[in-house]
Amino acid sequence: MSLEVSKLTKLYGNQKALDEVSFSATPGRILGFLGPNGAGKSTAMKIITGFLSAESGDVKVMGKDALNSPKEVSRLIGYLPEHNPLYLDMYVREFLEFSGGLYGMSGQLLKSRTKEMLNRTGLEPEQHKKIGQLSKGYRQRVGLARALIHDPQVIILDEPTTGLDPNQLVEIRNLIQEVAKDKTLILSTHIMQEVEAICHDVVIINKGKILASDSLSNLKSNSDETILILETEEELELEWFANLDKIDFGAKGERELLVSTTDPASARKVIMQVIHERSLNLISLNQSKKNLELIFREITNA
Numbered sequence: 001m002s003l004e005v006s007k008l009t010k011l012y013g014n015q016k017a018l019d020e021v022s023f024s025a026t027p028g029r030i031l032g033f034l035g036p037n038g039a040g041k042s043t044a045m046k047i048i049t050g051f052l053s054a055e056s057g058d059v060k061v062m063g064k065d066a067l068n069s070p071k072e073v074s075r076l077i078g079y080l081p082e083h084n085p086l087y088l089d090m091y092v093r094e095f096l097e098f099s100g101g102l103y104g105m106s107g108q109l110l111k112s113r114t115k116e117m118l119n120r121t122g123l124e125p126e127q128h129k130k131i132g133q134l135s136k137g138y139r140q141r142v143g144l145a146r147a148l149i150h151d152p153q154v155i156i157l158d159e160p161t162t163g164l165d166p167n168q169l170v171e172i173r174n175l176i177q178e179v180a181k182d183k184t185l186i187l188s189t190h191i192m193q194e195v196e197a198i199c200h201d202v203v204i205i206n207k208g209k210i211l212a213s214d215s216l217s218n219l220k221s222n223s224d225e226t227i228l229i230l231e232t233e234e235e236l237e238l239e240w241f242a243n244l245d246k247i248d249f250g251a252k253g254e255r256e257l258l259v260s261t262t263d264p265a266s267a268r269k270v271i272m273q274v275i276h277e278r279s280l281n282l283i284s285l286n287q288s289k290k291n292l293e294l295i296f297r298e299i300t301n302a
Contacts, residue, residue, distance in 0.1 A: 002027055002184035003154050008057035010043055017043045019208040030180045032199035033188040036300055040208040041188050045156050049079045062153055075103060078147035082158040086142060088132030092123055095131060096145055103150040117145040137168030154184045161194055173198055192293040206300045219295060227288050228259040228267055233281040240274050
């Protein structure tokens with residue numbers, strides 16, 4: 001394992017931000033690190049990267065003790081924080097060379113790595129622009145290039161696609177997948193579609209505790225429940241469907257109903273009966289297996 005976290009505990013006063021958190025990540029497999037706001041994701045990442053201490057536990061990066069030797073281990077890690085701190089008055093190439101210098105790089109090696117990062121992240125056309133002149137998508141590229149400049153073995157990205165438009169999102173997604181081919185990469189995000197699109201493994205944390213840790217395929221296949229998605233022109237009432245278990249309103253509000261069931265045939269009959277009795281105008285009734293968003297909601301709301 002390139003990264004092993006074992007029984008990691010962090011206290012803020014009497015509050016446990018992390019409660020014996022354990023998980024691992026391996027090269028070539030992107031790990032999605034998920035949890036609601038305040039779940040402990042950022043705290044865990046800051047401890048792994050050496051920005052915070054911990055009360056107890058172990059963090060091993062490439063076999064090295066990250067808690068007792070944070071400066072040594074920091075050279076093995078590339079970190080893109082959520083708010084991507086950049087020097088906006090610096091030019092792109094200048095900033096990357098400055099960042100490489102912080103890791104002791106100089107001369108031909110620094111020039112070579114800078115050129116490689118500019119090419120790999122698609123920043124060559126922008127290299128002589130000030131960072132403050134760039135779009136958010138290109139600033140994210142600069143942040144990612146900085147995280148990679150010293151050729152780290154473990155890469156941690158905190159919300160790297162937040163606020164990007166659809167085209168920028170696809171570009172950054174492709175870049176992440178390319179980088180992860182020979183690296184250990186952890187992706188923290190609230191966008192479940194991103195995790196389903198590019199992650200191999202998933203860790204779900206809430207209130208400082210790990211609630212799930214498995215491959216994405218196992219996490220989705222372990223559920224034998226089917227999801228029915230009902231959409232009508234009228235607003236729906238949950239009490240109309242009292243004979244069904246696990247019902248909730250969907251992304252479109254009270255005109256869309258989500259029904260989780262192990263007996264979809266019976267559930268469809270109940271739904272159609274309600275539609276008939278209430279004279280509802282049906283827009284659609286679709287059936288699918290649970291997606292990650294629904295699994296996440298069930299786990300974190302339990």
